[in-house]
Amino acid sequence: MKRLNVDSARSLRAGQTDAEQWLWHHLRSRRLLGWKFRRQHEIGRYIADFVCPDAGLIVELDGGQHGEQMIYDERRTLELEAMGYRVLRFWNNDVLKNVEDVLEVILEALARPAPHPNPLPDGDRD
Template sequence: MTEAGKNLWRLLRRKQFAGFRFRRQAPIGPYVVDFFCPAAKLIIELDGGQHADRIEHDQRRTDYLTRAGYRVLRVWNNELNENEQGVLTIIGQALGLDETHHAQTH
């Protein structure tokens, strides 16, 4: 796991994020996703520089997961490193939390 992945996992594990349970490196169909919240059917993919060369592959993967009923949120490593609170706000919104509820959980 990358440093950014370790940092995000530190924030999501053990139901720390508003009580939502996340799994990491979860298999879904033919893919293994970075982070997965089963209750919300939300997948968080943490992308580094190598993904700039894999846009087509990533799009096929996202299309498959979306067709299977999941929501996919892609976050760049540098975005997490530079604006952790902003990324957490986006994740909270994807989970249907308002900013007040999200702020109280951290």
Template sequence: MQLKWIRARQLRNKSTDAERRLWYFLCREQLAGHKFRRQYPLAGYIVDFVCMPARLVIELDGGQHLDALAYDGRRTATLEREGYRLLRFWNDDVLLRTQDVLAEVFRVLEERSKA
């Protein structure tokens, strides 16, 4: 378990442009007071972003994920079995259509808050 925390710290220190951009909006509870963590160990994986109370995971995908579809599928299934909703966005969507991405995240947060 300790290795996951060390790896998570390394990933936080080497964030992609898309991760930094989304984190700017997710940190400091800017989305209706919802608190997110980034590069957080969860269910045997390290997720890009998670809102624990809403049980919402956000993953950002670059081109390398085209070669990892089976792995991503297993990862998604594991997180969903643990009760998490997973949202995936392409890096380009975060960088070029930030407001659309934030609107979808907010919509799902509101949906999960009512459930």
């Protein structure tokens, strides 16, 4: 299973959308105020579009297909948040037409501390 995810991540990096390429241009090589991002990075059973491990921040870009898979995306976000990550989602169109505003939202999220993962299921809290 591990090899499958590595191969999937490589394939996703090679086939990036225009929006992913444009956002990566701004995030790569610590271009965003020195923050280190990775692209198509494996986290658990998922591959996140962009991850800043030091800030516990995931940035996902959604195309038209995501309008049809909203329930899956919501479940995925909840699982990633349970692992201690914050998830930001943007439409591809927003990145292509207004990348500066997208970068501003990412910077605001980077300025806030990451939440801690919740190791206990909802019913096991005191």
